[in-house]
Amino acid sequence: MDLKDKLLTSHIAFEDHLKADSPLHDLRSNALKVFEEKGFPSKKEENWKYTSLNSVLKEDYSFSPKGESVIEFKDVKKYFLHNVDTYKIVFIDGVYSSFLSETTHDNIDVCLLSSALDKSKYKPVIEAYFNKAAKKDGLTQLNTAFTKEGAFIHIPKNKEADKPIEIIYFSTGNEAAMFLQPRNLVVADENAHVQIIERHQSLSSNAVLTNAVTEIFADKRAMVDYYKIQNDVLSASLVDSTYVEQQRDSICSVHTFSFGGQITRNNLQFKQLGEHCDSILNGITIIGDKQHVDHNTLVHHIAENCESHQDYKGIFDDSSTGVFNGKVYVEKEAQKLDAFQQNNNILISDKATINAKPQLEIFADDVKCSHGCTIGQMDSEALFYMRSRGIGEKEAKALLMYAFANNVLESVKIPELKSRINKLIANKIGVSLGFEL
Amino acid sequence: MLQIKNLHASVEDKAILNGINLEVNAGEIHAIMGPNGAGKSTLASVIAGKDEYEMTKGEILLDHEDITELDPEERAHKGIFMSFQYPISIPGVSTTNFIKTAINETRKSRGEADMPASEMLKLIKEKAELLDIDRKFLSRSLNEGFSGGEKKRNEIFQMAMLEPKIAILDETDSGLDIDALKVVANGVNKLKNKDNAVVVITHYQRLLDYIVPDFVHVLMDGKIVKSGTKELAYKLEEKGYDWIKEELV
Numbered sequence A: 001m002d003l004k005d006k007l008l009t010s011h012i013a014f015e016d017h018l019k020a021d022s023p024l025h026d027l028r029s030n031a032l033k034v035f036e037e038k039g040f041p042s043k044k045e046e047n048w049k050y051t052s053l054n055s056v057l058k059e060d061y062s063f064s065p066k067g068e069s070v071i072e073f074k075d076v077k078k079y080f081l082h083n084v085d086t087y088k089i090v091f092i093d094g095v096y097s098s099f100l101s102e103t104t105h106d107n108i109d110v111c112l113l114s115s116a117l118d119k120s121k122y123k124p125v126i127e128a129y130f131n132k133a134a135k136k137d138g139l140t141q142l143n144t145a146f147t148k149e150g151a152f153i154h155i156p157k158n159k160e161a162d163k164p165i166e167i168i169y170f171s172t173g174n175e176a177a178m179f180l181q182p183r184n185l186v187v188a189d190e191n192a193h194v195q196i197i198e199r200h201q202s203l204s205s206n207a208v209l210t211n212a213v214t215e216i217f218a219d220k221r222a223m224v225d226y227y228k229i230q231n232d233v234l235s236a237s238l239v240d241s242t243y244v245e246q247q248r249d250s251i252c253s254v255h256t257f258s259f260g261g262q263i264t265r266n267n268l269q270f271k272q273l274g275e276h277c278d279s280i281l282n283g284i285t286i287i288g289d290k291q292h293v294d295h296n297t298l299v300h301h302i303a304e305n306c307e308s309h310q311d312y313k314g315i316f317d318d319s320s321t322g323v324f325n326g327k328v329y330v331e332k333e334a335q336k337l338d339a340f341q342q343n344n345n346i347l348i349s350d351k352a353t354i355n356a357k358p359q360l361e362i363f364a365d366d367v368k369c370s371h372g373c374t375i376g377q378m379d380s381e382a383l384f385y386m387r388s389r390g391i392g393e394k395e396a397k398a399l400l401m402y403a404f405a406n407n408v409l410e411s412v413k414i415p416e417l418k419s420r421i422n423k424l425i426a427n428k429i430g431v432s433l434g435f436e437l
Numbered sequence B: 001m002l003q004i005k006n007l008h009a010s011v012e013d014k015a016i017l018n019g020i021n022l023e024v025n026a027g028e029i030h031a032i033m034g035p036n037g038a039g040k041s042t043l044a045s046v047i048a049g050k051d052e053y054e055m056t057k058g059e060i061l062l063d064h065e066d067i068t069e070l071d072p073e074e075r076a077h078k079g080i081f082m083s084f085q086y087p088i089s090i091p092g093v094s095t096t097n098f099i100k101t102a103i104n105e106t107r108k109s110r111g112e113a114d115m116p117a118s119e120m121l122k123l124i125k126e127k128a129e130l131l132d133i134d135r136k137f138l139s140r141s142l143n144e145g146f147s148g149g150e151k152k153r154n155e156i157f158q159m160a161m162l163e164p165k166i167a168i169l170d171e172t173d174s175g176l177d178i179d180a181l182k183v184v185a186n187g188v189n190k191l192k193n194k195d196n197a198v199v200v201i202t203h204y205q206r207l208l209d210y211i212v213p214d215f216v217h218v219l220m221d222g223k224i225v226k227s228g229t230k231e232l233a234y235k236l237e238e239k240g241y242d243w244i245k246e247e248l249v
């Protein structure tokens, strides 16, 4: 039985475990139908031309862990932020770990999606938002069909999350191969502020495939900063779909740091529904080996006087492959728009490749849209400059790569996260910089 | 100190340097002048070890040791410094961090420990004052958004920090106004002593009023066609290069 059939047959058993009157029952069945019809994406689809999931779909995955797995904090400490207090929503093989988590219901809700789905208190929020932004594609709806657990974050009007929120999904490898489908829902009401960091981390060398879906809703004047750290082991693959809907005067940013994993596909879609929205999509990709990272972005401009900024940098070594497919869609009502898109890549090795495809579809006439895409080798003039000052080739390259990626980090608002990413970059490049970051 | 013997260099099979001979001793200041495209920057880059240029013939000796097989950083560690005609910028790396890295890498190559932070700070302060550079300026990204003159001053600041044996200054005067030129020249003169040497590449004798050369060489078509003293620079300023061409034929 292939993975699709296995999933379809397991759905009945999945629903049996849930309450019969679950409000999501219809939603789940409909979602399953979508998946049944569309299935997994294939390279024939324009949007998946350069990314094939075939190699990872072949594994014999288990969908839920047989027993409960325990991990000790000291073993996973390094995956958390240090020197900064955070809320934590932590899952082990898809199951919530209260031991590793620190949630709250004090003014704001930082908790589990499963409890939000269960409690009548959250019903209005769930009904208003759940699966409302998510696209009706096969993978997203597969996630909806199996939605059970994930992070639920609700920041009410005029409230500010008093510390950043870390969402971490660990997989232990206690099962031979694991297929995980976490689902996050973030709702920031009017003038609410929140910062979120998400990461998926496998703790073994067994195969893991994660099909994650996150929906983010920012009401008027809300500010949401979302950071994704993708630094997983080589046996882990990730399809991460994130849907952001913004109301007027809101500012949302999503930073994606892709350093690890075997195949990583990021679907990131922004929809601006009100005037004066600002959307920021930034990414740094540094990969080698046979790693593959695909950024598929869409900014959908519907209202006037809005802005969007996309800045993606990629450094590709060995036989790694990258894809950047960035689309800006401007409706004819979306006048006085400022849309900026930049994608710069460095290929360190002859065998590395990048496929970059910026797409602008503009139906408004009074707009400022710019896009640029570069693919280059390391700047040899700059390299010579540094070496002539006594900096060794390896160190000089590191400094150049650091400099290349650096301006994307400018917009990271959590200092501890910024220095953490800086260190990850230095680490990834394989050298220590000659100064403290 | 530096001996260049019959140096030929080419890029993509195009010969640029056609047999250069030059000897620079400790304590000396040399000026190299010549029309655009003569090969002045190429000569400087070949000495500094730029691998884009292929040395087809000749020798470059530093303190009697052949350095032609050495990497640029190894040459820098031995005391060669080149101030770039067009310094590059590195966004995201401050001048301070850059020069710290350069100094500590040089020390590492000599088996020395990193320079203590307090000592580094003192040195930076001292050299910044010497060149009349605002310290705030040094915390900005290296050369990013700097004016031509600021870049050149930054080059000399780095030279002051690295204290090279031999400094080759490629058109350091271009982009500098007269006040900045005086500051830079003054800095170079203060750093000059009997154990080091300076090679100034320039278009104009203007700079040579402030950094007074012991020898002046004229480089044309990849060759040193004439050498003399400071007076030669005046003559070039007055008459241009044509009379030398005529002399040659």
Ligand SMILES: Nc1ncnc2c1ncn2[C@@H]1O[C@H](COP(=O)(O)OP(=O)(O)O)[C@@H](O)[C@H]1O
Pocket: B011, B016, B034, B035, B036, B037, B038, B039, B040, B041, B042, B043, B052
């Ligand atoms: N990297 C290069 N590729 C091709 N031609 C070059 C390169 N570098 C220098 N040249 C050529 O060599 C000649 C000398 O250049 P250069 O050394 O910059 O002269 P100068 O500094 O005296 O003005 C010029 O004709 C220039 O076009």
Ligand SMILES: [Mg+2]
Pocket: B040, B041, B042, B085, B170, B171
């Ligand atoms: Mg030149």
